[in-house]
Amino acid sequence: MSFPKISKRLLCAASFAQKGDFVADIGTDHAYLPIYLYTKGIIRGAVVSDINEGPIRRAKENILGFSCENAVFPILSDGLYRIDQYSPDTVFILGMGGELIVNIISSAEWVKEKKPKLVLQPMTHKELLRSYLFENGFEITDETLVEDGKIYQIIVAKYTGRLTKATCLELFFGKINLQARTELLLSAMKREADVISARLLGKSKAGLDGGDDTALLNQILEYMGE
Ligand SMILES: C[S@@+](CC[C@H](N)C(=O)[O-])C[C@H]1O[C@@H](n2cnc3c(N)ncnc32)[C@H](O)[C@@H]1O
Known part of the structure; x- marks a missing residue:
C-alpha cells in the first residue's frame, strides 16, 4: 500500500493519535492526515469533514486514490455538527484560526459528554484558544511545538469540568512547553x-x-x- 507524504506539521499532530483510534478530522481539506494514519495501520477509521465542497471533493479523490474508502468517511459539515454519531476517540482540528477553533468546539455540547481527545493546531490566537479551554473545563494534557517553515503549536486537550488558571505567558506558550523549555x-x-x-x-x-x-x-x- 502507498502512503501519502505529509508535512512535518501534520506528522507531529498525527503522533497524538493512539493505536486503534477512530478519529475525526475537522476542516480536513485533503484528508492526508487520516489517510496517513490509516494506511500506516495506526487508526481503525476516520470521519473527515469540511464546510466547503471543493475540499470534500479533494478529500474523496485522495481517499479513493489511497484505497481507504471502507474506513475513511467524508462528510460535508460545519465544524463538529453530525460528528458525534461516529463517537470519535480523537478529534483533530488543525490549520484554522484560534477563534474559529473556539467557535467549533463551543458549538458542540457533545464534546463535554463524550470527552474525545482534542488535537488542536491554531494558526493564530493560540492564547484565546487556551483561555477558552481553561475557562470552560478543558484540561491541556499535552502540547508541543513543531517547525515547518514557521513554528506551530499543537495543543492536546480533554474535557474534565475542572477550571484552570493561567498567566499571560502560559496562555501564549503553554504550561507544558514552558516546563520543557526547548530551543524551539x-x-x-x-x-x-x-x-x-x-x-x-x-x-x-x-x-x-x-x-x-x-x-x-x-x-x-x-x-x-x-
Ligand atoms: C487551511 S485548511 C487546513 C487543512 C488541514 N486541516 C491542514 O491542517 O492541513 C482549513 C480548512 O478548514 C475548512 N473549514 C473552515 N471552516 C470550517 C468549519 N466551520 N467547519 C469545517 N471545516 C471548515 C476550510 O474549508 C479548509 O478546507
Whole structure:
C-alpha cells in the first residue's frame, strides 16, 4: 500500500493519535492526515469533514486514490455538527484560526459528554484558544511545538469540568512547553518578542499606551533570562 507524504506539521499532530483510534478530522481539506494514519495501520477509521465542497471533493479523490474508502468517511459539515454519531476517540482540528477553533468546539455540547481527545493546531490566537479551554473545563494534557517553515503549536486537550488558571505567558506558550523549555520554544519566544517590540514602538510613536503588550514582553524577557 502507498502512503501519502505529509508535512512535518501534520506528522507531529498525527503522533497524538493512539493505536486503534477512530478519529475525526475537522476542516480536513485533503484528508492526508487520516489517510496517513490509516494506511500506516495506526487508526481503525476516520470521519473527515469540511464546510466547503471543493475540499470534500479533494478529500474523496485522495481517499479513493489511497484505497481507504471502507474506513475513511467524508462528510460535508460545519465544524463538529453530525460528528458525534461516529463517537470519535480523537478529534483533530488543525490549520484554522484560534477563534474559529473556539467557535467549533463551543458549538458542540457533545464534546463535554463524550470527552474525545482534542488535537488542536491554531494558526493564530493560540492564547484565546487556551483561555477558552481553561475557562470552560478543558484540561491541556499535552502540547508541543513543531517547525515547518514557521513554528506551530499543537495543543492536546480533554474535557474534565475542572477550571484552570493561567498567566499571560502560559496562555501564549503553554504550561507544558514552558516546563520543557526547548530551543524551539526559545526561538518562538524570540520571534514573538520581536513582533511585540515592533508593535510597542508603533504604539509609542502614536502616543498610545503599551497595554497588555508591555506585560507580555516583560514576562517573555524574564523567562528567557534577558
Ligand atoms: C487551511 S485548511 C487546513 C487543512 C488541514 N486541516 C491542514 O491542517 O492541513 C482549513 C480548512 O478548514 C475548512 N473549514 C473552515 N471552516 C470550517 C468549519 N466551520 N467547519 C469545517 N471545516 C471548515 C476550510 O474549508 C479548509 O478546507
